[in-house]
Amino acid sequence: MKDVIAETIDAILSEVNAISLPGPGYTRPSYSPLESEAHRVIERRAGALGLTVSRDAGMNLFARLPGRDRTAPALFVGSHLDTVPMGGAYDGAAGVAGAMALAAAFVERGETPPVDLVVTVTRAEESTWFPVSYIGSRAALARLKPEEFEARRSDTGRTLAEHMRDEGGDPEAVLRGPGLAPAQFVEIHIEQGPILDTAGEPFALVEAIRGGVRYRNAQIHGVWAHSGGAPREGRADAVFAFADLVTAMDRIWGGELSSGRDLAVTFGRVDAASGEHAFAKVPGELGFCVDMRSNDDAELDRALSLFHEACETVARARGVHFDLGALSRSRPAVLSEGLIGRIAEGAARLGMGPRLMVSGGGHDTAAFRQAGWEAMMVFIRNWDGSHNPREGMNPADLAEAVRALAASWGDPQGRA
Amino acid sequence: MKDVIAETIDAILSEVNAISLPGPGYTRPSYSPLESEAHRVIERRAGALGLTVSRDAGMNLFARLPGRDRTAPALFVGSHLDTVPMGGAYDGAAGVAGAMALAAAFVERGETPPVDLVVTVTRAEESTWFPVSYIGSRAALARLKPEEFEARRSDTGRTLAEHMRDEGGDPEAVLRGPGLAPAQFVEIHIEQGPILDTAGEPFALVEAIRGGVRYRNAQIHGVWAHSGGAPREGRADAVFAFADLVTAMDRIWGGELSSGRDLAVTFGRVDAASGEHAFAKVPGELGFCVDMRSNDDAELDRALSLFHEACETVARARGVHFDLGALSRSRPAVLSEGLIGRIAEGAARLGMGPRLMVSGGGHDTAAFRQAGWEAMMVFIRNWDGSHNPREGMNPADLAEAVRALAASWGDPQGRA
Numbered sequence: 056m057k058d059v060i061a062e063t064i065d066a067i068l069s070e071v072n073a074i075s076l077p078g079p080g081y082t083r084p085s086y087s088p089l090e091s092e093a094h095r096v097i098e099r100r101a102g103a104l105g106l107t108v109s110r111d112a113g114m115n116l117f118a119r120l121p122g123r124d125r126t127a128p129a130l131f132v133g134s135h136l137d138t139v140p141m142g143g144a145y146d147g148a149a150g151v152a153g154a155m156a157l158a159a160a161f162v163e164r165g166e167t168p169p170v171d172l173v174v175t176v177t178r179a180e181e182s183t184w185f186p187v188s189y190i191g192s193r194a195a196l197a198r199l200k201p202e203e204f205e206a207r208r209s210d211t212g213r214t215l216a217e218h219m220r221d222e223g224g225d226p227e228a229v230l231r232g233p234g235l236a237p238a239q240f241v242e243i244h245i246e247q248g249p250i251l252d253t254a255g256e257p258f259a260l261v262e263a264i265r266g267g268v269r270y271r272n273a274q275i276h277g278v279w280a281h282s283g284g285a286p287r288e289g290r291a292d293a294v295f296a297f298a299d300l301v302t303a304m305d306r307i308w309g310g311e312l313s314s315g316r317d318l319a320v321t322f323g324r325v326d327a328a329s330g331e332h333a334f335a336k337v338p339g340e341l342g343f344c345v346d347m348r349s350n351d352d353a354e355l356d357r358a359l360s361l362f363h364e365a366c367e368t369v370a371r372a373r374g375v376h377f378d379l380g381a382l383s384r385s386r387p388a389v390l391s392e393g394l395i396g397r398i399a400e401g402a403a404r405l406g407m408g409p410r411l412m413v414s415g416g417g418h419d420t421a422a423f424r425q426a427g428w429e430a431m432m433v434f435i436r437n438w439d440g441s442h443n444p445r446e447g448m449n450p451a452d453l454a455e456a457v458r459a460l461a462a463s464w465g466d467p468q469g470r471a
Numbered sequence: 472m473k474d475v476i477a478e479t480i481d482a483i484l485s486e487v488n489a490i491s492l493p494g495p496g497y498t499r500p501s502y503s504p505l506e507s508e509a510h511r512v513i514e515r516r517a518g519a520l521g522l523t524v525s526r527d528a529g530m531n532l533f534a535r536l537p538g539r540d541r542t543a544p545a546l547f548v549g550s551h552l553d554t555v556p557m558g559g560a561y562d563g564a565a566g567v568a569g570a571m572a573l574a575a576a577f578v579e580r581g582e583t584p585p586v587d588l589v590v591t592v593t594r595a596e597e598s599t600w601f602p603v604s605y606i607g608s609r610a611a612l613a614r615l616k617p618e619e620f621e622a623r624r625s626d627t628g629r630t631l632a633e634h635m636r637d638e639g640g641d642p643e644a645v646l647r648g649p650g651l652a653p654a655q656f657v658e659i660h661i662e663q664g665p666i667l668d669t670a671g672e673p674f675a676l677v678e679a680i681r682g683g684v685r686y687r688n689a690q691i692h693g694v695w696a697h698s699g700g701a702p703r704e705g706r707a708d709a710v711f712a713f714a715d716l717v718t719a720m721d722r723i724w725g726g727e728l729s730s731g732r733d734l735a736v737t738f739g740r741v742d743a744a745s746g747e748h749a750f751a752k753v754p755g756e757l758g759f760c761v762d763m764r765s766n767d768d769a770e771l772d773r774a775l776s777l778f779h780e781a782c783e784t785v786a787r788a789r790g791v792h793f794d795l796g797a798l799s800r801s802r803p804a805v806l807s808e809g810l811i812g813r814i815a816e817g818a819a820r821l822g823m824g825p826r827l828m829v830s831g832g833g834h835d836t837a838a839f840r841q842a843g844w845e846a847m848m849v850f851i852r853n854w855d856g857s858h859n860p861r862e863g864m865n866p867a868d869l870a871e872a873v874r875a876l877a878a879s880w881g882d883p884q885g886r887a
Contacts, residue, residue, distance in 0.1 A: 141747045183749045248700030265699050271750050280856035282737035283681050283764045283831030284664030287728060294738045295721055301714030312703060321698035322710045323750040325757065328742035331495075331557045333599045334687050334760040335832070336739045336858045344750040348699045415699030416751070440696035442752045 059163040060156040060454045060461075063100075067152035068450065070096045071136060072144050080141035080444025084210060085179030085190065086114075086218035093136040093148075097176050100155060104162050106174065111235075112228035113194025113219065115177050120158050122170040128238035128429075130168065130464060132157055133175030135191060135419065139183045140210075143446025149435060149453055150243035151176050156457045161465060168464050175240070177419050178222075184208050185215050186271055188385040192419035194224075196426040197234025204230075239394060240423040240430040243456060245448050247416050251436035256410060257452035258459070260395050261432035264414040264421045265317070266387035267348040268355050272380040275300075277373070279331070279339030291374035293341035294327055299373065303365040304345075311358065318358055319348045319415060350387045350413050388421035391429040398433070401463025407455070409433075416441075433460070475579040476572040476870045476877075479516075483568035484866065486512045487552060488560050496557035496860025500626060501595030501606065502530075502634035509552040509564075513592050516571060520578050522590065527651075528644035529610025529635065531593050536574050538586040544654035544845075546584065546880060548573055549591030551607065551835065555599045556626075559862025565851060565869055566659035567592050572873045577881060584880050591656070593835050594638075600624050601631050602687055604801040608835035610640075612842040613650025620646075655810060656839040656846040659872060661864050663832050667852035672826060673868035674875070676811050677848035680830040680837045681733070682803035683764040684771050688796040691716075693789070695747070695755030707790035709757035710743055715789065719781040720761075727774065734774055735764045735831060766803045766829050804837035807845040814849070817879025823871070825849075832857075849876070 071093045076082035083089040094116045098108050101118030108118045122129070134150025154174040161168055178191030185206040193199045204216040204226050211218070216226040246252075251259055277293035304320050311318040326342040347358045359382075366377045395411070402409050414420075414432060423430040436452045439445040487509045492498035499505040510532045514524050517534030524534045538545070550566025570590045577584055594607030601622040609615045620632040620642050627634070632642040662668075667675055693709035720736050727734040742758040763774045775798075782793045811827070818825050830836075830848060839846040852868045855861040 139749055139751065181751075183751060246700060247697035248702065249705055250702070267699065269750050278856070279859035279861070281663035281832055281858050282739055282762045283683065283735055283833065284662060285735075285831070285856055286664065286666070287724065287735065289665055292737070294741055295717060297741075298714040298717030298721070301711060302718045305711055305714070308703065319699055319701075319703065321708070321750070321753055323698055323752045323754055324744055324748040325710055325713075325741055325754075326744035328740055328744055328758070331859070332740040333555055333858065334685050334737070334739040334762045335555065335597075335599060337737055337856070338739055338741075339859070341741065342744070346698045346750045415701070416697050417699065440694070440701055440753070442697055442749065443695035443747070443755070445695070 059159045060457050061450065063156040063159040064152045064450045064453055067096065067100065067155050068144065068148055071148045078444065081138050081144055082140050082142065083136060083138045084208065085137040085181060085184040086215070086222050090137045090178065091222045094176055097151060097155065097174070101174060104159055106158060111195050112225040113178055113191055114222050114224040115175070115191050115195045118158065118174040120161060120168060120172040122168045122172060124170055127170040129171035129173050131173045131175040131238060131240045132243065132460070133177065134242050134244055135177045135180035137179055137181050137184070139181045139442045141444055142442050143444060145245045145437060145446055145448040146247065146441040147180060149245050149448055153243035153453050153457050156454065157460050160457065160461050166465055180419055186381070186383050187215065188383070188417060189419050189422035190215065192422040194229045195235050196422060197229065197232030198422065198426060199229055201230060237427045240420060240428050241394065241460065242418055242420040242432045243453070244418060244432055244434060245437040245441055245446065246434040247437065247441035249438065250412060251434065252438045257436050258456035259410045259412045259434040260398055261414045261434055262390050262395060262411045263350045264388045264390065264418055265348040265350045266352060266355060266385045267346055267417060268359050268382060268384045269344065269346040270379045270382055271344045273343050273345065274378040274380070275341045275375050276378065277339045277375040280337035282335045282337055285337050290337055293338045293375060296369050296373040296375040297325065297341050297343060299369045300365055303369065304362060307361045307365065311354070316354050317350045318354060321346045348415060352387050385417045385421065386425065388424040390420065390424060390431040394429050394431040398459060398463045402459035404462050405459060407459055475575045476873050477866065479572040479575040480568045480866045480869055483512065483516065483571050484560065484564055487564045494860065497554050497560055498556050498558065499552060499554045500624065501553045501597060501600040502631065502638050506553045506594065507638045510592055513567060513571065513590065517590060520575055522574060527611050528641040529594055529607055530638050530640040531591070531607050531611045534574065534590040536577055536584060536588040538584045538588060540586050543586040545587035545589050547589045547591040547654060547656045548659065548876070549593065550658050550660055551593045551596035553595055553597050555597045555858045557860055558858050559860060561661045561853060561862055561864040562663065562857040563596060565661050565864055569659035569869050569873050572870065573876050576873065576877050582881055596835055600626070602797065602799050603631065604799065604833060605835050605838035606631065608838040610645045611651050612838060613645065613648030614838065614842060615645055617646060653843040656836060656844050657810065657876065658834055658836040658848045659869070660834060660848055660850060661853040661857055661862065662850040663853065663857035665854065666828060667850065668854045673852050674872035675826045675828045675850045676814055677830045677850050678806050678811060678827045679766045680804045680806065680834055681764040681766045682768060682771055682801045683762055683833060684775050684798060684800045685760065685762040686795045686798055687760045689759050689761065690794040690796070691757045691791050692794065693755045693791040696753035698751045698753055701753050706753055709754045709791060712785050712789040712791040713741065713757050713759060715785045716781055719785065720778065723777045723781065727770070732770050733766045734770055737762045764831060768803050801833045801837065802841065804840040806836065806840060806847040810845050810847040814875060814879045818875035820878050821875060823875055825875070
């Protein structure tokens with residue numbers, strides 16, 4: 056028997072990833088012509104499967120396979136097709152390929168799902184482009200705020216509203232809503248961490264998604280001086296100040312984990328590399344970003360407050376001044392036990408026992424959950440992390456997860 | 472009486488600083504057409520004073536006022552006219568202006584100095600452009616090594632040999648030598664530190680120059696990962712590793728000073744700001760430079776060894792790999808007591824009592840001293856450090872130092 060799941064996964068990954076800015080890795084900016092072109096790949100293939108394709112005002116794509124009960128809340132399955140700059144082949148694309156494979160499996164065996172199955176391709180999930188979380192899904196849910204449309208894309212400096220219009224969207228219609236009524240959403244996604252790979256497990260069910268607080272454009276202002284002539288005592292060295300801050304946050308992070316709290320701290324970008332920086336100068340300026348994540352919103356408040364205290368301590372000790380810039384925040388989400396249980400049962404019927412785990416990365420699923428949907432995620436084992444050109448995934452692991460989903464909603468034997 | 476010293480200083484500073492790449496600050500790269508144009512300012516003004524102008528194969532400029540004893544070792548006085556990128560108005564230029572003012576004072580009062588007075592304008596003193604120390608003075612002394620001509624300028628990527636030829640120089644002739652015979656060199660320079668400004672003293676006599684060791688292009692290789700998905704334990708975060716290294720060197724630096732050793736440690740450039748760096752990624756790469764200075768060559772060895780140990784410790788603890796790149800080094804120099812004593816006496820005759828101090832920055836004087844010259848420096852009070860657009864100096868302080876030099880070699884009344 057032809058393995059339509061594996062074939063669909065391979066075909067979609069290869070077609071989508073042929074669309075990218077020059078490498079290394081894959082780059083499809085949010086609301087770019089490249090992202091739109093990747094959406095058209097899904098439109099063509101979904102059309103060929105006989106699904107009904109539509110787009111909302113935010114240019115999210117929905118490809119619908121009618122279910123037996125057309126009035127029951129539909130099952131949306133999917134992910135996104137934008138990438139971070141120089142990202143990998145699977146973050147986003149794997150979930151869309153998995154959703155299409157699930158639909159193809161139903162079509163292949165001529166089976167009607169119990170409710171409408173909607174392959175879902177969101178827009179602008181990677182917030183490195185616009186400093187706004189979950190843009191596409193929140194557009195679909197009519198939960199974007201007017202001021203968020205003024206956020207500027209990091210590469211072009213143009214607003215979200217402008218880029219959305221360029222790709223055929225209608226910001227005013229997004230704001231008017233009403234947005235999708237609550238239904239069910241399952242997002243398939245690579246893990247982006249080493250836990251499944253280390254454990255040797257092909258996929259997992261996600262029970263919570265970490266939220267995050269981040270300063271994307273923080274600055275330390277010190278005092279420029281000559282590297283040989285300025286005595287140690289009088290220096291206001293922005294790099295030593297930054298090192299103190301990182302070291303303090305490292306201690307705090309370790310302490311929070313030891314106390315059983317969930318936290319991750321990352322300084323993803325450090326810039327003391329302008330034309331004015333040189334080996335013979337005490338650096339007077341340093342830019343950085345910081346990202347703190349937790350599955351507990353109260354812990355985010357706590358981490359933020361400890362971070363602010365650390366900045367104050369460093370500022371006093373080093374004679375520097377911090378300008379943290381704007382704070383952005385995404386809230387943690389506890390996912391739906393009902394959906395998780397249904398998929399655990401479907402998987403069990405095929406002899407699989409996926410673990411429950413927490414997602415460190417933020418995902419559209421959080422936005423659906425916060426809008427009152429039943430929502431959960433399926434994580435696929437991967438290696439070399441994600442958001443980099445080297446991220447790895449075995450398509451057979453994704454196929455196994457898709458078979459578990461097929462078993463959960465379709466043929467109890469999961470024959471697809 | 473017209474103050475020829477003050478007038479000469481003002482005129483030369485303003486003419487030289489009119490020559491620069493666009494601001495902020497002043498930029499005249501080593502062996503650039505701009506540096507050559509600044510040299511031509513001195514050529515014109517020296518010619519107008521009746522001095523004899525010559526250039527050596529390295530395109531250093533010498534403007535000679537004959538002395539009473541033409542066979543005695545001449546007194547070379549001067550500094551350089553190149554700047555760091557976006558440097559200040561005085562680092563280098565003040566010393567050249569002071570030397571021209573000294574010559575103008577002799578000419579103005581019709582007095583012949585005891586030995587030839589040679590206004591000296593060296594090339595390429597700022598080693599941010601080529602990773603080689605004291606290029607111009609070592610060219611004049613025939614102490615450059617063949618391989619140093621292959622060093623590439625940081626902005627153009629072209630070699631020292633190419634740039635020297637572009638400005639009219641002859642690398643082969645520099646290598647053939649024989650170079651200048653040992654004589655006397657006095658370099659006038661801004662302090663580049665806050666000591667004189669804090670003490671309220673206009674100038675000082677420098678008794679030693681710190682040497683330095685530096686890695687200009689060091690790299691930390693970690694592992695890229697997702698900022699939310701990668702557990703703390705498995706991370707190889709290049710930024711946390713760098714912070715550990717800076718913190719370790721901060722401790723070491725403090726310890727060395729407490730033990731009475733002379734050391735300064737600066738990380739002047741940190742680059743984790745490529746297109747691949749983003750807030751949602753654990754950074755897998757970081758570039759930095761480190762500069763360690765001391766007036767004691769043995770302390771430089773010790774600091775280097777402590778630095779290497781710190782790198783190893785960090786590499787083990789953080790799972791990262793260091794690639795330090797090429798090491799460059801300049802040796803500390805103890806300056807000439809005879810010259811220092813002579814100027815101290817000249818100053819004392821005018822009622823001045825300049826302090827003795829150490830230079831944190833490296834200077835051409837070190838190269839002359841190492842070539843067996845009698846050599847010393849005069850430091851001028853300045854503020855806001857140097858190597859930045861804000862460096863400040865009162866020309867009246869420079870004029871006071873020039874009067875002390877005039878008194879040391881000329882009219883015992885220092886009337887100039």
